[in-house]
Amino acid sequence: MDWHQLWSIASAPDNVPIVALIPLLIFYIYLAWKQASANDALLAELETSPALAKTHHRKTWPFRPGWQKEVHVWPFLLRIEFLAAIIVTIVLMVWSITLNAPLEEPSNPNLTMNPAKAPWYFLGLQEMLVYFDPWIAGVVMPTLIIIGLMVIPYIDTNPLGNGYYTWKQRKFAIGTFLFGFIILWVSMIIIGTFIRGPGWQWFWPGQTWDHNRLIYVVNRDLPDLFGITSNLAKGIFGVIVVGGFYAIGGFVAHALFRRYNPKDYRRMSLLQYSIMMLFLLTMVALPIKMLIRLLFHIKYVWITPWFNV
């Protein structure tokens, strides 16, 4: 275990946000989960007792019937927000005093730094470059992410869960969010920070980042495994596989969604539903592609003269 290596990564001024991100993320998920489960318990109780529901206070616990049902933003909310603002200001000031901007030497066109890493918030995108063509990972995917985020209000037909934490009422929305944010975004940033070393090779945390390390990896294309040689056949094969993924995946997702989320399904129009399915399946495709690359060393599935997937 190379603690020196681990420490030198964790202590780099560049990586402060990521190192802080890990415990903060755990803490806030825990906090949200705690509140959501309390809310869910309360909701279950209120559903069984209409009398209580009429008088019940906004808070899950503690509760006295005489308390105000609603409170004003000022001062009851803003005083807390202001306190938070002060604390954040203190943190930022101390941070900026103690850590200087991590500037490096003037760039040398003849010598690329190794590993050459993007700013921490883009490391997820950089990690995607390993698995996809640059224009897919760098242009198509980010565009899809942005459009997907913009689309959410229009396809979200679930009216519940406004202004309070809940899990039971929004299982699908929260699950999808956690999948997209934790698995697809944060974990890829952590991989990019802690695991990708010189030559963008995979180094487990605590492994020395040896610049001279040599590994033997051969990545093959899926059509090659099936012995397909002609370009046309490769293209057709890819269409079938990718199309198959969307068809079969769509069928499975459809079945699950209908089974576990019948209310939402009923509320959604065909357009809303198909847009949601498209984004959902594309989102799921990303980790699948990563896994078949990392575990089975399969480079591309669909090969055409213009793009590879």
Place this chain on the structure above:
Amino acid sequence: MPDKSVPENDPITSKSYAAHYVIATVLLIASLFWALWDEAYGQRPWKAYQHEWRDRYTAFLRTAQSKSNTSIKDVETSSDYQALAQAYKQALADTSAQSREITTKLREVNGRLLAVRSVFTDRRAYVNALTYQIETESSASAKQSKENELNKYEAQTATVEFPDGTRKAYNFHELEDAFIKVNDQKTKLSVELGTVLKPVTEAKSKMDQYVTDHMVDLTPEQIAGLEKKTEELDPKILQINVAEANIVDRCESCHLGIREPVKLTPAAMSGKGASRPDEYARAFTSHPEPELLKIHDPEKFGCSPCHQGNGRATTSVAKAHGNYEHWLWPLYTRQNMQAGCQTCHASDMVLTKPDGLWDVIDAGKRLFRDRGCVGCHRYEGYDREPEQLQSINQQIKLFEQQKVDNLKDAADLMKQADAAQTNEEANRLNNGAVALKVANSKIDGRLQQLDFETHSLMQDMKKVGPNLKDVRLKLNRNWIPVWLKKPTDFRPTTKMPNFRLNDAQIRAISAYLWQSAFIDPLPRQKPGNADHGKQLFETRGCLACHSLGEGENMRGGTFAANLTRVGEKANYDYLVRWVHNARQRTRPYCPYEKKDIGPDDYGKKGLPYVFDLEHSRCPNDGHELQVQNMTVMPSLRLSEDDARDVASYLITLKEQQPSSYPDASFMEDTSLKAEGARWIRHFGCGGCHEIAGMEDEGRIGTELTQEGSKPIERLDFALFTEPAERGGEEPIKDPQDRARLPEGPAQRPWYEHKGFFEHKLAQPNVFDQGMIKSETEKLRMPNPHLAKDQIQALTTFLLGSQETSLPDSYRYKPEDARGDIQRGWWVVTKYNCMGCHQFVPGQETILMQQQFYKDNPEQLPPKLLTEGARVDPEWLRRFLSNPSLSTSDTNRNGVRPYLQVRMPTFSFSDNELRVLVRFFQAMSQQPIPYIPERLPTLTAKETDMARSLFSSTAAPCLKCHATGEVQHDQHATAPNFLLAKERLKPDWVERWILDPQAISPGTSMPSGLFRKDKDQWVFAGPTPPSFLGYEGDHTKLLVNYIFQLTPQEQQRVASAMGRSRASNKSPSGTRKLRATQAGVSSVGSGSR
């Protein structure tokens, strides 16, 4: 729901956040103050330095003041100073009445001026503003109205109240006149006062000057000035900004004492009671080499061009010194400080100054050259000849091809002309053919010129190692594999590095060398007299370059091989030839054809098999041949017998019998030859040795011209990258190699250029450790077995080998006499001239260290400190090309036949001769071109007088000076006068006979022969009556006489002095022979 007690009031509305707010606010304010402190001091550590500086330097100056106060008292009590003070008082008294009167007047005028001026300036300001409005007003009517206003204003009167109480009213113009008048009055009075006080100020300045001149250190005034300056020091960043070179150096913000006019040591700048100098004390010292600072004014050069570091950084010591990961030019360490010199002084290949200002970098440069690093590593400026030769060869090839093409085209044209229809057509074609032939003759001219250049280059081109084409003739065969195994085992001081060859490689390499070598028979030599040889070896100067004995017992120079065991390896017959003339080649080499030319080639063309510098054309293609061995070893012009004697002596130098070496008959195995060639190419042996078939092998190493600025990532630390970065265990395990590390085994991280170079030089294959590699992949660099200080010098040199952002004008590349000196040192050190001769004061030659010369200093070769001023450059050129000054009798010294040590014949090329002659001229600040002084012809009377001086018994010149007469010259210790006329410069001779000790301390020529009598130099000894009334200098007379001395005259004087007949043989006959040749080239050099 959890069963917990429920509070009475709603926590949301009733909970108090006061405590949270108090704590958060306190923290916020605390962090605000922290930020302010950080802004003012944390990010500006230099402020603390400046405060500390103020305290310590003031304290230092106070003690200095008290010291200088006592010393100034000594000065002030001196009678000279008292006289000056008296004069000052007198002057003051003389002028006091007058000056007092003027001062009173001046004071009165000043008062009036003040009164007028205050009114005048106010009104003038109004007038000017109004005038500006008129000038810029666009409409004519508005202009008019403004002008009216102006006139009205000017006509208004203003009252001036004078100091004596009177009041007067003036309009503007009157006011202006009044002001000018009063001002003039004041100027006049001031000038008057100045004139009156002039003697006083002069006397005062004389007094002050006297104090300054007689104080060892600073005067109390100067110290007070410094103290004031220090007290007024306002904390701020002090920076040197040179826009031209993009230098911004803020080093002096902390290093405040660097340029102070007093010497500040860490001890002096330590605080009271400090046991050791702290960081402040060390920062405040003055620059250790104020002389260097004088030449390199910091206002022009800054600090970082020499020292490196981050000149702009001010936030911490580490940042400013550039000692952090991302600054590419960290401060040079103390040990490698001189690396900074290389930035601008890369063209100074030799930096000779004995006081150690740049000894380390100079040693590095020399090692790089002498140890043959250039054999593998290209470095701009080193070993240029092979590259130039190659480019000339290519040009020759192009021209040759063009010639062939032209001839072919011409033949075609002529053929077409024969078949032409019309006469005109035929004429045109024929003319075309003629033009092509003319073009060919032009090409011939150019080719000749290129061949001429080649001739010089081939003469200049030297190899560090011996010519291995001669191994069969030269060496004991069985010795070769033993030597290759580890050269230092046989000869610890050899330049040949250890190559870590395995047995198979040794067998193959030695087999190739043996089988590719010449087999031409050598003449059998009869044995010589070893005792006489030993005597010759020790007296002819061989020890200036070669050494004998090992370790403690070593004597002689380290420039060339140590000969302690030469008898074990060498072949006697070859040794005789080598000693007689080391440059003699077995066969000439034609670089154009790339082959060694033998008697067959000459025979085919019906030419005699003769090749030397005069016969250097290839019989096959007419181009220049390499006719010399590429060694710097000169010819000592020994006779054949003497050469045999020396060789006989050398062959006795051995520790074991040559026959005791194990048999190496595998070297005859032809199957090994191909593999041998492969390994020889692999290891780049051809870089230092001449090897058959490897003449054009390129350098195998990396170019080092800018090695110091190579990114650290490009230096391969291999498996030691991590240990070097983190300061792991020292990778060099071998105790011998470990001892080579200048700073011992690694104590701290060494992932930097310095660490890489030091490790690489201490054990070149250290980065192979732990790697699995085949023989051909292993690092090839051999171990140069250097000592600690040598590695430090080379590291310094390499660290300084950087690409610089400084403008070209900062680099020292003078084109005047200083450039001649730069180029000259290269040649001087190339041939180790300094082994025998002294070039700069204080330089110790190798011969001076030898016991024989300590006992007989008069036998030392001449010092060349003022050689350029002493000798005629034309003569010097002739002498250098043939130091015997004779074509027939070469087994002697031309100038100083009485010296046993021999000035050898170096066979300098025309190019090197010119460089050397200009070097000597430049070293003595002689103008170029040299115009000989014309001496007046002596009258008969003057000749008589001069002769009487020349032969005076008080100073019998011919007693010591050689005359050419054999018996006499055995006891002579000075050169023949007959040489003077062509050799010496008259003005130098005059200075020389006045005071030889001043020019060459320790010379046996007596000083004080002449004394100054009024304006005339007269002979110190008795002079005959004919000198009465002679007003010229006796020295001039004697010099003129010497320059007009004829052999007959010298003979007459000598015989008159009771000496035997002076020889009338003179070397002038040979001189005529060479005069024309030398004259031609001197014109060329003179016009440059």
